[in-house]
Amino acid sequence: MADRQLVVDGRSLRxxxxxxxxxxxxTVRVSPEAARRAEAAWALMTELAARREIYxxxxxxxxxxxxxxxxxxxxxxxxxxxxxxxxxTGEPTPDRQVRAMLLIRLNQLxxxxxxxxxxxxxxxxxxxxxxxxxxxHRTGAIGTGDLTALAETALTLxxxxxxxSGSLPAVxxxxxxxxxxxxxxxxxxxxxxxxxxxxxxxxxxxxxxxALSFVVLGGSPEAYASAVHEVRPHPGQVRCAAEMRRLxxxxxxxxxxxxxxxxxxxxxxxQVQGPALDALAYLTEILTIEINAATENPMVSLxxxxxxxxxxxxxxxxxxxxDQTRATVHHVAELSASRLGDLVEPSFTDLPAFLASGPxxxxxxxxxxxxxxxxxxxxxxxxxxxTIGTAVVSRGVEDHASFATQAARSAGSAxxxxxxxxxxxxxxxxxALRMRPADLMDLxxxxxxxxxxxxxxxxxADRPLSTDLESAADLVNQxxxx
Numbered sequence: 001m002a003d004r005q006l007v008v009d010g011r012s013l014r015x016x017x018x019x020x021x022x023x024x025x026x027t028v029r030v031s032p033e034a035a036r037r038a039e040a041a042w043a044l045m046t047e048l049a050a051r052r053e054i055y056x057x058x059x060x061x062x063x064x065x066x067x068x069x070x071x072x073x074x075x076x077x078x079x080x081x082x083x084x085x086x087x088x089t090g091e092p093t094p095d096r097q098v099r100a101m102l103l104i105r106l107n108q109l110x111x112x113x114x115x116x117x118x119x120x121x122x123x124x125x126x127x128x129x130x131x132x133x134x135x136x137h138r139t140g141a142i143g144t145g146d147l148t149a150l151a152e153t154a155l156t157l158x159x160x161x162x163x164x165s166g167s168l169p170a171v172x173x174x175x176x177x178x179x180x181x182x183x184x185x186x187x188x189x190x191x192x193x194x195x196x197x198x199x200x201x202x203x204x205x206x207x208x209x210x211a212l213s214f215v216v217l218g219g220s221p222e223a224y225a226s227a228v229h230e231v232r233p234h235p236g237q238v239r240c241a242a243e244m245r246r247l248x249x250x251x252x253x254x255x256x257x258x259x260x261x262x263x264x265x266x267x268x269x270x271q272v273q274g275p276a277l278d279a280l281a282y283l284t285e286i287l288t289i290e291i292n293a294a295t296e297n298p299m300v301s302l303x304x305x306x307x308x309x310x311x312x313x314x315x316x317x318x319x320x321x322x323d324q325t326r327a328t329v330h331h332v333a334e335l336s337a338s339r340l341g342d343l344v345e346p347s348f349t350d351l352p353a354f355l356a357s358g359p360x361x362x363x364x365x366x367x368x369x370x371x372x373x374x375x376x377x378x379x380x381x382x383x384x385x386x387t388i389g390t391a392v393v394s395r396g397v398e399d400h401a402s403f404a405t406q407a408a409r410s411a412g413s414a415x416x417x418x419x420x421x422x423x424x425x426x427x428x429x430x431x432a433l434r435m436r437p438a439d440l441m442d443l444x445x446x447x448x449x450x451x452x453x454x455x456x457x458x459x460x461a462d463r464p465l466s467t468d469l470e471s472a473a474d475l476v477n478q479x480x481x482x
Contacts (some may be wrong), residue, residue: 010037085182097190191204
């Protein structure tokens with residue numbers, strides 16, 4: 001059993017908690033208050049379903065919403081719903097995303113709006129604690145409910161499908177539990193939360209990498225002066241400039257740079273990084289609301305003593321926030337590629353072209369620009385908006401889709417590509433500083449150089465740089481914490 005514990009209460013789950021569960025063994029428990037809330041919601045839903053029509057419990061779903069379920073159907077209606085919706089396809093979802101999905105769905109159920117039986121909360125908590133992971137396919141959602149992923153999960157919990165790893169005793173699912181369990185975007189939110197956490201690390205590390213390039217290029221400190229950013233105080237922009245001042249030890253009146261004005265990769269860094277920081281902060285706020293929300297349709301309201309049919313399954317907020325974040329990160333990555341171009345240019349560094357150290361004609365780090373722009377092209381594709389498309393399904397009844405699912409997947413792809421771009425800049429900056437080490441002196445950024453210097457190959461001769469790039473990509477996580 002894991003030493004760490006997480007108590008789920010339906011109201012205070014953090015994105016950091018989701019990331020923790022995704023990657024570590026943790027004992028998960030449901031708070032007594034949340035258990036009582038789920039019990040009360042189940043009782044209220046059961047009472048109301050006995051005397052009025054409730055979507056998915058006494059009726060079919062989608063275009064079958066007007067068809068009443070036979071009162072004698074018992075749990076079979078729910079089982080048919082789960083079986084018919086467990087139609088996901090494609091590659092299996094990685095275990096860490098599935099674990100994140102299970103936690104999010106557990107916390108949403110603990111919010112008390114589903115009307116599902118409380119035993120389902122206990123089952124999800126037990127699965128997370130035991131490391132039991134259902135097989136969930138990747139493809140099958142359009143941002144209006146992760147029906148296939150959650151139906152596959154429900155059939156696994158009920159014993160009809162094999163577990164991908166681990167196992168638990170079968171848990172009964174009846175008609176009252178089927179739609180109540182499926183009606184969520186937990187899989188999409190899991191992807192979004194994990195991608196947002198990754199982008200947060202990369203954006204924090206980008207201050208460090210840009211600061212190393214600033215030292216190599218002899219940048220002008222005026223661009224980061226507090227007086228400059230006080231007159232246009234966008235939060236992210238102000239934060240970025242402050243980080244650069246901290247990393248570069250800029251206090252009082254710093255020494256002048258080599259040029260009266262730097263290329264945009266240095267000079268416009270706060271103005272470009274700032275929107276990405278702000279977009280990510282907004283995305284995190286949206287995701288925190290979503291993972292703590294009773295997003296089910298129909299939704300039980302204990303305070304109103306009633307059930308409400310609604311559209312909480314629609315994730316426009318998530319899709320739009322993800323689109324904005326990916327677009328802003330692409331701009332930041334473009335600046336990284338621009339700084340890489342400056343690092344291989346002798347007129348900017350007073351070092352040999354391509355930071356080569358061998359005989360005439362040596363290529364040095366020439367290939368890094370190709371690698372960086374390949375990754376940047378992938379990021380550009382991942383940054384394309386999903387919110388300009390829609391879908392009409394279920395015989396025209398469900399006539400709009402957010403495609404937040406695709407936006408979340410693209411955010412993960414964007415993070416992977418951006419990490420490669422940053423790795424290219426980091427390898428070049430460290431190489432340049434090795435060629436002219438006096439530039440660092442006693443700057444705070446020296447710690448970052450020392451970390452990189454310890455893991456990157458010191459050989460400056462022409463050689464394959466693949467291992468350096470892999471090491472630099474791994475090192476980015478450490479740089480984020482400096």
